[in-house]
Amino acid sequence: MKFGVVQFPGSNGDQDAYNAVCDVLKQPVEYIWHKSTAVDGFDCIIIPGGASYGDYLRPGAVASLSPVIDAIRGYADQGGRVIGIGNGFQILCEAGLLPGALMTNSNVRFKCSYISVRVENNFSDFSHKCTVGQTLSLPIEDYQGSYYCNADELKPLESENSILLRYCDKSGKVTYDANPNGSALNIAGILNEAGNVAGMMPHPERAVDDILGSADGVLILKSIAQRLD
Amino acid sequence: MAKVNVYVTLKPELLDAQGKVVQGALENLGYTGIEGVRVGKIVEIEIADAAGNIEGKIDEICRKLLVNPNTEDYRFEIEKG
Secondary structure, three states: OOEEEEEOOOEOOHHHHHHHHHHHHOOOEEEEEOOOOOOOOOOEEEEOOEOHHHHOOOOOOOHHHOHHHHHHHHHHHOOOEEEEEOHHHHHHHHOOOOOOEEEOOOOOOOEEEEEEEEEOOOOOOOOOOOOOOOEEEEEEEEOOOEEEOOHHHHHHHHHOOOEEEEEEOOOOOOOOOOOOOOOHHHEEEEEOOOOOEEEEOOOHHHOOEHHHOEOOHHHHHHHHHHHHO | OEEEEEEEEEOOOOOOHHHHHHHHHHHHOOOOOOOOOOOOEEEEEEEOHHHOOHHHHHHHHHHHHHOOOOOEEEEEEEEEO
16 A cells, blocks of 8 residues: 655645654655656545645645646546645645635634534544534644535535535544634534545644544554555 | 726625724824725736737636636726737
């Protein structure tokens, strides 16, 4: 099983993702340069956080037109697993691989803190090690993390059980006050219709050891690794 | 050469968080009667006449890159040089 971590100019979560796979999952992992035109041989591709292309124009907009994203589109169409974290989520939305968009946080604040998210779906390749309703403590670090999609797209997300994670309070209640950025339905992470592409604003790869403040991200990473076995 | 100004704005039904902050700042400055502020952006593009079909090309550029159709609207003006 081999993971790939995409690197764009301005990525900054790439090494965290690489180290999490290497040190925590003990799985092979390689960087994939953004100009790559093929992503064959990988079992899961991680599009990491950061500020690709300086977040110019819109976060993820320029990166979504990279050669590697074309290759990843073909890979995902064939059922390949892709997870976008933070800026990676923004890139997947801009590329049309996930519905909706990430907008400026409604409180216009850069949010950098541990937050709680509730696992909404535990049959996905990205969450089956969790239980439904489980609360995970994960860090967010974004200015444009407010998930938005129109009503026509929001309904299927709910009915197809494609909402992966929602912001909640420490007890697991999804409340207005627990929403750090004004995301629709407190959405912190979603899946595509086929369930092989996931995007989330919280960073599981940065919560892989108690010394970092939380090891809850390991559940997400192990879900991916064990499903690939 | 033609100069094109592309205006990109958030869809009117969406909260413009930046606009709200600017509106608050204007109120702090003492301006009364400010009923709404929305912040958009202008992209200035210079394009050679020889490129041809400027209107069609700019519209395509907007849809492919400059605008996120989920959240933004756009319009553009072409000034012939």
